[in-house]
Amino acid sequence: MKTLEEIEEIRRNKRQELDLRVNQNSPTREKHILICHGTGCTSSKSPEILKKFKEIIEEKHIENVRVIKTGCFGLCAKGPIVIIRPDDTFYAMVTPNDCEEIIEKHILKGEIVERLLCKDIDGSKVQKLDELSFYKKQKRIALKNCGRINPEEIDEYIAFDGYKALEKVLKEMTPEDVIKVITDSGLRGRGGAGFPTGKKWELTKAPVADQKYVVCNADEGDPGAFMDRSILEGDPHSVVEAMAIAAYTVGANQGYIYVRAEYPIAVHRFQIAIDQAREYGILGKNIWGTGFDFDLDIRLGAGAFVCGEETALLESIEGKRGQPRVKPPYPAVSGLWGKPTLINNVETYANIAQIILNGAEWYSSIGTETSKGTKVFALGGNVNNIGLVEVPMGTTLREIVYDIGGGIPNGRDFKAAQTGGPSGGCIPKEHLDTPIDYESLKQIGSMMGSGGLIVMDDTKCMVALAKFYLEFTVSESCGKCTPCRIGTKRMLETLTKICDGKGTEEDIHKLEKLATNIIKSSVCGLGQSAPNPVISTLKYFRDEYEEHVIDKNCRAKECKAMSKIIIDPEKCKGCGLCQRSCPVSAIKGEAREKREIDQDKCIKCGTCLASCPFKAIG
Amino acid sequence: MEEIKCNCEGVYKEILEKYDKDKSNLIKILNDVQEKSGYIPLKAQQEISEYLNMPLAEIYGVITFYSRFTLKPKGKYHVAVCLGTACYVKGSQKILDRLKERLKIEEGETTADGKYSIEATRCVGACGLAPVFTINNEVHGKATVKMLDEILDQIDANEE
Numbered sequence: 001m002k003t004l005e006e007i008e009e010i011r012r013n014k015r016q017e018l019d020l021r022v023n024q025n026s027p028t029r030e031k032h033i034l035i036c037h038g039t040g041c042t043s044s045k046s047p048e049i050l051k052k053f054k055e056i057i058e059e060k061h062i063e064n065v066r067v068i069k070t071g072c073f074g075l076c077a078k079g080p081i082v083i084i085r086p087d088d089t090f091y092a093m094v095t096p097n098d099c100e101e102i103i104e105k106h107i108l109k110g111e112i113v114e115r116l117l118c119k120d121i122d123g124s125k126v127q128k129l130d131e132l133s134f135y136k137k138q139k140r141i142a143l144k145n146c147g148r149i150n151p152e153e154i155d156e157y158i159a160f161d162g163y164k165a166l167e168k169v170l171k172e173m174t175p176e177d178v179i180k181v182i183t184d185s186g187l188r189g190r191g192g193a194g195f196p197t198g199k200k201w202e203l204t205k206a207p208v209a210d211q212k213y214v215v216c217n218a219d220e221g222d223p224g225a226f227m228d229r230s231i232l233e234g235d236p237h238s239v240v241e242a243m244a245i246a247a248y249t250v251g252a253n254q255g256y257i258y259v260r261a262e263y264p265i266a267v268h269r270f271q272i273a274i275d276q277a278r279e280y281g282i283l284g285k286n287i288w289g290t291g292f293d294f295d296l297d298i299r300l301g302a303g304a305f306v307c308g309e310e311t312a313l314l315e316s317i318e319g320k321r322g323q324p325r326v327k328p329p330y331p332a333v334s335g336l337w338g339k340p341t342l343i344n345n346v347e348t349y350a351n352i353a354q355i356i357l358n359g360a361e362w363y364s365s366i367g368t369e370t371s372k373g374t375k376v377f378a379l380g381g382n383v384n385n386i387g388l389v390e391v392p393m394g395t396t397l398r399e400i401v402y403d404i405g406g407g408i409p410n411g412r413d414f415k416a417a418q419t420g421g422p423s424g425g426c427i428p429k430e431h432l433d434t435p436i437d438y439e440s441l442k443q444i445g446s447m448m449g450s451g452g453l454i455v456m457d458d459t460k461c462m463v464a465l466a467k468f469y470l471e472f473t474v475s476e477s478c479g480k481c482t483p484c485r486i487g488t489k490r491m492l493e494t495l496t497k498i499c500d501g502k503g504t505e506e507d508i509h510k511l512e513k514l515a516t517n518i519i520k521s522s523v524c525g526l527g528q529s530a531p532n533p534v535i536s537t538l539k540y541f542r543d544e545y546e547e548h549v550i551d552k553n554c555r556a557k558e559c560k561a562m563s564k565i566i567i568d569p570e571k572c573k574g575c576g577l578c579q580r581s582c583p584v585s586a587i588k589g590e591a592r593e594k595r596e597i598d599q600d601k602c603i604k605c606g607t608c609l610a611s612c613p614f615k616a617i618g
Numbered sequence: 619m620e621e622i623k624c625n626c627e628g629v630y631k632e633i634l635e636k637y638d639k640d641k642s643n644l645i646k647i648l649n650d651v652q653e654k655s656g657y658i659p660l661k662a663q664q665e666i667s668e669y670l671n672m673p674l675a676e677i678y679g680v681i682t683f684y685s686r687f688t689l690k691p692k693g694k695y696h697v698a699v700c701l702g703t704a705c706y707v708k709g710s711q712k713i714l715d716r717l718k719e720r721l722k723i724e725e726g727e728t729t730a731d732g733k734y735s736i737e738a739t740r741c742v743g744a745c746g747l748a749p750v751f752t753i754n755n756e757v758h759g760k761a762t763v764k765m766l767d768e769i770l771d772q773i774d775a776n777e778e
Contacts, residue, residue, distance in 0.1 A: 039742075039743045039744050039757075040744050040745075040746035040747055040759075043744045043747055043750070043757035043759055044747065044759060076744075076745065076746020076747070077746050079746060079747075220743075221740065221741075222741070223701070223702030223703045223704070223706075223740050223741040224702050224703035224704040224741055224745055225741070226741070226743040226744075226745055229743045261649055261686055262686075262739075262740075262742060262743070263743060264755075299645070299646070300645060300646060300649050301645075301684075302645055302648065302649060302684035302685070302686040302687060303684050303685035303686035303687075303740070304683060304684050304685065305740070316645065317642065318641070318642050319640075319641045319642040319643060319644035319645055319680070320644075320680065321679055321680055321683040322683065322684070323683075378704075378745060380703070380704030380707070380745040380746075380748060381703070381704055381707040381708070381748075382707060382708075386704070386745060386746045386748070387746055418703065421703065452703065452704075454703045454704055454707055455707075456707055460707065468703075468706055472740075478683075
């Protein structure tokens with residue numbers, strides 16, 4: 001148990017101790033070595049780097065240096081990342097073998113290890129984190145603490161104004177005050193649909209009930225999205241604090257966070273955060289003597305995309321099959337075990353404490369007319385700087401892909417960007433300058449979604465992409481309502497037919513008709529949005545569909561049934577390497593003769609392409 | 619029907635006793651069993667049914683709804699290829715195809731000798747390393763078909 005005074009003292013002392021994390025001119029002789037322990041960097045062995053650093057420091061009895069594990073810095077493509085503070089030096093792709101050199105040169109002599117610096121888009125080597133173009137256009141609010149603090153130490157969170165917002169709310173504000181601030185800030189749900197958060201809180205506060213709940217939706221199911229995971233891994237206390245604030249506001253005393261079991265690191269760190277908060281008396285009975293009770297529990301998902309839908313999620317928390325309920329009644333009226341329940345997404349919660357501390361006006365000054373604040377995107381696919389970016393609403397797609405993302409690798413062209421995962425759509429080249437906010441994305445046939453942003457180059461077939469998403473929805477449809485269960489299956493069959501080169505023009509019309517019907521008649525958001533990938537690719541890449549069904553041609557050469565592998569007789573020297581490499585003996589020809597491919601036998605595996613030293617096969 | 623007896627002396631006693639006799643704990647318990655046994659055996663289902671006082675059919679319904687739970691044991695080496703969008707765009711399908719070709723089993727199946735099983739998994743969240751596959755939860759990033767073959771060759775060599 002800690003009193004408010006004790007917490008304030010921790011904050012003061014710790015803040016001073018950690019000044020070098022945020023102040024490059026900090027008057028200290030200490031140095032902190034921060035090592036990213038997000039999922040990406042952990043997979044590329046960052047825990048070993050941490051161990052190695054500690055060993056060297058101990059062995060050489062080096063003083064005034066600390067090694068700290070942090071959450072995600074965002075630039076996952078260049079991981080594992082090591083940052084030295086206070087001078088803010090950014091080392092990329094570090095291996096355990098580099099630790100010795102960093103200690104010897106940087107820590108002991110103050111020299112930069114040039115070879116480990118990160119190359120910027122223009123090819124120049126950049127020393128400091130904030131000089132990298134990847135970070136220049138970003139504004140970090142939800143990710144404020146990711147990469148700054150050790151997520152497993154509550155004191156480090158407290159040092160940077162942690163739990164100050166909760167204190168302010170419990171001591172100085174009524175629930176109505178909180179709702180007003182959140183409403184005025186213009187914050188909207190970051191899970192994808194963009195429902196005004198203040199309004200949701202107000203709706204949940206309204207009913208009179210003996211029991212209410214607050215829930216955090218951390219069932220980040222969109223393939224290619226990992227924002228929520230990074231927040232939970234890098235700054236779990238910000239979610240604990242926001243949920244406590246939400247509980248106070250709507251009148252709940254119990255909270256649940258529903259996390260995917262596929263995110264073991266996030267679950268582990270969040271559990272640590274809960275335990276620490278309990279130990280400090282920030283969770284539990286009569287918090288800080290204010291009479292407010294609140295406790296928090298983790299519930300694990302078990303691999304069902306539909307559980308990201310709020311009512312399916314509630315069913316799953318209750319231990320049942322995660323099938324959505326018919327709305328209304330909305331969870332604000334009848335949610336968990338029939339009680340009024342507030343459900344917000346992780347990223348939404350991560351903004352709350354900042355809004356309370358800095359005010360609605362500050363928050364609403366960022367962003368566009370209808371979409372305020374920032375949005376975190378998981379940038380992935382065919383783009384140079386894969387990683388996590390947080391930008392003000394209204395930033396254009398071009399800025400994200402080219403200025404932050406560093407453009408498309410291998411000199412290829414941008415073809416489309418996909419937002420909103422299986423519920424969203426593709427944005428083609430001509431809309432690259434659209435400012436990203438809820439409305440404008442909807443207008444061009446996509447949606448904000450939870451924040452996955454996948455870039456595709458010109459080697460991707462848009463019909464095959466639509467098929468990929470339909471495969472996903474078909475396997476994730478819960479089966480409760482017919483349009484979704486059977487409709488999406490029929491759509492997938494039609495798309496498969498087209499990709500196999502057996503489609504007709506009639507099939508395209510069928511797809512359109514089915515799409516409209518499924519959207520109109522499905523029970524929940526999953527079905528209502530499942531046809532979106534088809535609709536948006538049809539809208540912008542109809543010519544590709546037509547090529548598939550009329551010319552039987554896939555220009556991206558991704559649909560194998562339509563691609564033919566041919567040996568160019570001009571270039572073939574008759575070496576026979578392809579013949580030997582072919583797993584199905586489809587290549588004919590005698591020694592030193594020009595070879596030919598038997599198209600009936602060929603399985604289009606592409607092995608021969610790689611084997612030919614004369615590039616005669618294509 | 620054969621009488622099912624369980625007074626919580628069973629194999630899964632340790633797991634069950636961590637939780638209250640509350641139906642909402644079902645998924646947590648199943649997650650623990652899956653973790654411990656690599657699948658959810660009938661015996662475990664029976665014990666859970668007794669403990670939470672709920673029908674076996676209902677438990678079976680929950681198990682088959684969630685893709686993380688399996689009724690069959692996984693292989694000693696469980697290879698999961700990520701088919702999240704970021705990995706798909708970077709060619710993870712080719713890795714899955716090669717894996718199926720090499721092991722001669724389909725997704726969700728286990729080889730006859732119980733050595734390998736394959737899963738096509740959704741985003742594991744390591745998109746920065748796409749395409750990725752995992753073997754018993756160890757992530758292998760920036761994967762290629764060649765790399766997959768090398769790793770499996772290594773496992774085969776070590777096993778012999």
